[in-house]
Amino acid sequence: MNTTELYFTLALLQVEGIGDVLAKKLIHHCGNAENVFATKKTQLQKIEGIGAAAVKNIHDKAVFAKAEAELQFLSQEQITSLYFQDDAYPFRLKHCYDSPVLLFQSGTVALQNRKIISIVGTRQMTTYGAEVTKKLIEDLAPLEPIIVSGFAYGVDIYAHQMAMDCGLQTIGVLAHGLNQIYPKTHKKYIVNMEQNGGFITEFWSSSQPDKENFIKRNRIVAGMSEATIVIESAEKGGSLVTANLANDYNRDVFAVPGRTTDKYSQGCNQLIKTQRANLLTSAADLIYLLNWELPTATKNNQKAIQKQLFVSLTAEEQTIYDALQKAGKEAIDILALTCNLPIYKLSSLLLNMELKGLIRPLPGKIFEVV
Numbered sequence: 001m002n003t004t005e006l007y008f009t010l011a012l013l014q015v016e017g018i019g020d021v022l023a024k025k026l027i028h029h030c031g032n033a034e035n036v037f038a039t040k041k042t043q044l045q046k047i048e049g050i051g052a053a054a055v056k057n058i059h060d061k062a063v064f065a066k067a068e069a070e071l072q073f074l075s076q077e078q079i080t081s082l083y084f085q086d087d088a089y090p091f092r093l094k095h096c097y098d099s100p101v102l103l104f105q106s107g108t109v110a111l112q113n114r115k116i117i118s119i120v121g122t123r124q125m126t127t128y129g130a131e132v133t134k135k136l137i138e139d140l141a142p143l144e145p146i147i148v149s150g151f152a153y154g155v156d157i158y159a160h161q162m163a164m165d166c167g168l169q170t171i172g173v174l175a176h177g178l179n180q181i182y183p184k185t186h187k188k189y190i191v192n193m194e195q196n197g198g199f200i201t202e203f204w205s206s207s208q209p210d211k212e213n214f215i216k217r218n219r220i221v222a223g224m225s226e227a228t229i230v231i232e233s234a235e236k237g238g239s240l241v242t243a244n245l246a247n248d249y250n251r252d253v254f255a256v257p258g259r260t261t262d263k264y265s266q267g268c269n270q271l272i273k274t275q276r277a278n279l280l281t282s283a284a285d286l287i288y289l290l291n292w293e294l295p296t297a298t299k300n301n302q303k304a305i306q307k308q309l310f311v312s313l314t315a316e317e318q319t320i321y322d323a324l325q326k327a328g329k330e331a332i333d334i335l336a337l338t339c340n341l342p343i344y345k346l347s348s349l350l351l352n353m354e355l356k357g358l359i360r361p362l363p364g365k366i367f368e369v370v
Contacts, residue, residue, distance in 0.1 A: 001083045003071070006102075008033035009083065010067035013101060017054040023101045024084065025049060073205045079178055080105040082200075090200075090224035092116070096249055099223055100202035106178050107198015109171055115145040115292065118221045118246075120239040121155025121231035122264045129155055129232040129264065132256050134162050136229070139283035141166040143292055146197070148173060148225050150217060155231045155239075157186060160193065169197040173221045175213040177205040200224075214238060222246035227290060229280060230255045233267030240267050247276055252290060254280035279344050284351035294354065316341065317353055321369065324359060329368035 001009070012023050012033040023033075029047050030036045036044075037058065044055045074081060082089045082103040090111055093099045119137075121129060133155060137147065147163035149156040151172030163170035172193060174182070178201060181187050193199065202220065203213060218238060222228050222245040230253070233239040246253045255277035258265020271277035278289055287294075313321060316339070323338045324330055330338070336346050350367060353359045359367050 001081065001086065004034065005032060005083070006074075006081055007067055007071055008037065009102060010070050011063045012036055012058075014063040014066045015054070015060065016057045017051070018057070020101050021098055022049060022054065027101070070204050070206075073179065074104065077106075077178065080109075090116075092226065092251075093220065093224040096219070096223040098219065100220070103200050103202055103220075104178055104204075105198060105200050107194035108169075108196070109198045109200065110169065111146070113144065113146050113169070114226070115143060116148060116225045117145050117286070118148040118225040118228040118242070119155065119159040119231060120149060120221065120228065120242050121159075122233050122237060122239065122267075123152055123154035123156075124234075124264060125154040125158060125232060126262075126264055128258065128262075129256075130158055133158055133231050136280075136283055136286075137162040137166055137168070140286070141168060143287070143294075144168060146171060148221055150175070150214075150221055150238075151181075151186060151189075151193075151199070152238075153183060157189065159231075160189065164192055164196045167196075171197045172199045173217055173224075174199055174201040175203065175217040176209040177201065177203045177207045179205040180209075182209040215241060218242040219245050222251060223249050225251065227252040227254060227286065229253075229286070230268050230271060230277065232256065232258070232264040233271075234264055235266045235270065237267060240271070243271055243277060253277040254286060254289075256280050281344065282348055284348040285344060288347040288351050313353075313358075314349075316345075316349055317358075320346070320349060320353065321358060324367060324369045329362060329366055332365045332367065335367065 012018060025047060026036045027033055030039050041055050044050055045052060082105055084094060084099060084101050119133065145168065147159055147168055147170040149159045149172065151157060151160065151174060160170045160172060176182055178199060181190060207213065218241050222242050228243055228246040228251060230239050230243050243253050253276060255268035255271040257269055257272060257279055260269065272279050280286060319339050323335060332346060336343050350359065354361065358370060360370055361367055
């Protein structure tokens with residue numbers, strides 16, 4: 001968007017009583033933010049949800065001074081503004097009714113890659129959580145997903161680090177303006193983050209990392225991603241809020257199970273128990289349930305390595321192979337019954353067999369022998 005459009009959009013967002021939902025309604029009705037200010041009060045009051053008080057506040061001249069100050073900050077710091085109607089705006093977030101009208105971005109963020117996943121969890125990450133996070137990201141690396149998290153202590157920052165170690169783009173969604181970093185101890189990661197992705201926020205330079213901002217931040221983490229993965233969480237915590245938001249947005253949610261006696265597995269176990277998250281034991285579960293295609297190089301090598309790997313089948317893989325060979329092709333639900341295997345375990349075994357070049361998936365979650 002050009003500078004004039006940005007200026008009026010910033011001004012509209014400063015109007016008391018006008019949030020993202022109402023601002024988008026006004027923009028859709030009037031064409032753009034500038035037209036909102038030029039439209040007569042009587043016309044604005046006819047718009048559903050726009051009360052007299054909000055209409056009166058639209059003509060408060062103070063909003064323009066605030067918009068001008070923020071515009072100068074964005075220009076001086078060379079911060080990119082993403083408008084909700086722009087192609088560069090996170091495409092999944094566009095479909096969330098309460099998504100921000102504007103996002104502010106720094107770094108080398110490139111959202112053309114649509115394999116975007118969020119990894120969240122407790123700030124008190126355990127050794128188990130670190131091992132799971134590291135293995136998950138390493139196994140997903142060939143598919144080159146974008147890793148999104150909240151740049152907080154624990155699982156968040158570790159996920160960002162592992163993503164960068166694997167050469168993946170990673171995005172930190174912040175609960176404050178781009179003129180600061182919270183927590184301050186994470187300033188040491190800024191340069192690497194911006195070289196391998198960067199930061200996104202809806203908050204202005206005048207915003208502080210207040211408690212309520214983290215909840216608003218979480219909706220962006222959940223909304224812009226294809227799936228949200230909860231690595232570890234206590235019975236209550238921000239990660240569970242993010243998972244619930246992802247469910248509300250009809251996104252896939254995954255949770256890593258843990259022992260019932262482990263404090264930071266209670267939240268994950270509860271998500272799985274109440275069917276608000278898919279059980280995640282490996283990258284294979286995620287790849288299968290999201291229906292991600294394997295890298296081309298892997299597919300090209302399948303036939304070459306098939307004979308070599310055929311002899312290394314486990315007993316369960318051999319059972320699956322025999323069942324598919326007999327049936328020709330089979331749906332995963334029927335295959336699970338035939339082989340007496342739970343779906344979550346079968347999906348992992350099927351992916352391993354696909355990587356070995358033994359089987360291939362067909363539309364409708366159907367599989368056949370190569």
